[in-house]
Amino acid sequence: MSWPDIATIAKNVLAGKTTAIESVEQALKSIDEQKEFSAIITTTTERARQRAKSIDEAVARGENPGRLAGVPFIAKDNFLTFGSETTAASNILKGFNAPYQSTAIEKLEAEGAICVAKANLDAFAHGASTENSDYMTTKNPHDSTRVPGGSSGGSAVSVVLGLAPFAVGTDTGGSIRQPASFTGAVGFKPTYGLVSRSGVIAMASSTDTIGPLTTNVEDAALVLDVMSGQDPLDSTTIKRDETSYTILETPVKGAKLGVVKEYMEGLDPKIKALIIKQVENLKRAGAEVSEISLPSLPLALACYYIICPAEVSSNLSRYDGQHFGRHTPDAKDLETSYSQTRNQGFGSEAKRRIMIGTYVLSSGYYDAYYKKAQQLRTKLINEFTEAFNKYDFLVGPTAPTTAFKIGENAAEPLKMYLQDIMTVAANLVGIPAISIPAGKIDGLPVGLQIMAAQRHDRQLLAFAKKTEELSNE
């Protein structure tokens, strides 16, 4: 089932050509009909219908419910939302009903969007396949024996299957972009701090970002425009661009494009050919293309897998079974209650990350691991800053492979981590990055990744839109 672009849906609702309730029912029907892909954990049916009714009534009264009037969407289940449980796909949060909503969801609702369901993910967003979900593994729509990528796999599959016109996800090390690449969606990771993290279950706070998954760049820009901006509830948020993120004008002619050497070397030749084809399109349209080397890039993944578990171990310490979530009533004392609750409630990947994080932060190892990783982060930032002095955009593949088989990497955590090798740098450096479809190999999608300097989200979206247009010609 396919949807018109988001702006058109809202326009049609306002003009009375369609209603919010029709769109909500269409989304709920699609979700029900395509259950075999296991993209959805829960629907928020009752609340969605109520919201649709009130939006339709507002339109009937001649009011304007907003730029996303009556547009259904699906939220990754690590966004706190009303209308259903919020679990982060973990057993430890099973049955948790959020007492407040995340700022991103509030902003979408304030413009008339309607959350219809919560999407599957790797529990607590730890993973690159959704296989780490404590509930189910989401299947790739292009081949159901393969993973959709992760951790926002359920969100990516939702938009590709047309369960809703857009979905929102989180990207801490590639969790929006890599599933977008594996499923043929558009996935956008904004500049760090552009979208408030308030009410989104924390993973690695210094790299956590929130962004849209859509079927086209224009929709991603509109959703970003609604969600972005400073929030008193998240002190790391930054001022948004005063210009709307939906003004997507940028000349390709004369744009300076750097092809990242470290991402292209040793790359699967079939993926490489598709990336080069996209670059050639841009070159023909007048972009000035050359190769760029960022020497510290090969170390970015090692850096990330120190910083990320360190922050994860800290953020997951709040799950102690006393205030909310899973509880162990029969434990003999408080200490045992903590340890039993946590061991029963966390899956194996969360435990691994907690243990590694605890190790790299422990006295005696802090300087050798954590501090060193933060120093390398500075080096990476310097190399990217220098690159953006010369180039407007950097390009390469989003992921080193196409979608892999379910179970293929599950037994070896390190192999799963290597999926993030091309995406983590943008998180460590805080820059915006997007994955857009670049073609298919044996029926499986490949994503092109484009990166820009911090706070150049609008320029990046505009350039991605041009790339998308050239690719469709």
Add this chain to the structure above:
Amino acid sequence: MSKLTRQDILKLAKLSRLQLTDAEVKQLEIEIGSILKYVEQLQSVNLDGIEPTYQVTGLKDVTRADKVIDYQANPTDLLKNAPVTEKSHFKVKRMVN
């Protein structure tokens, strides 16, 4: 540095408040070892004199006015997810003997 012993794993588990099973301890010994071996690539890089980065967008000491903000949340709602409560409090097992 990366070779973690069973004792190391047990100590980390205790610090992490995880009551691991025997099988998990064995598994984690292998997995954490291989992950640490990978991240130890950083040890060979000379990063002397480079300042660590903890915040990427240059924000510093973000403050707000010390005022009460009404979020319209009431204690009953906030306690709804708690496993054990008494009156308007969380109830936990005894901490100090």
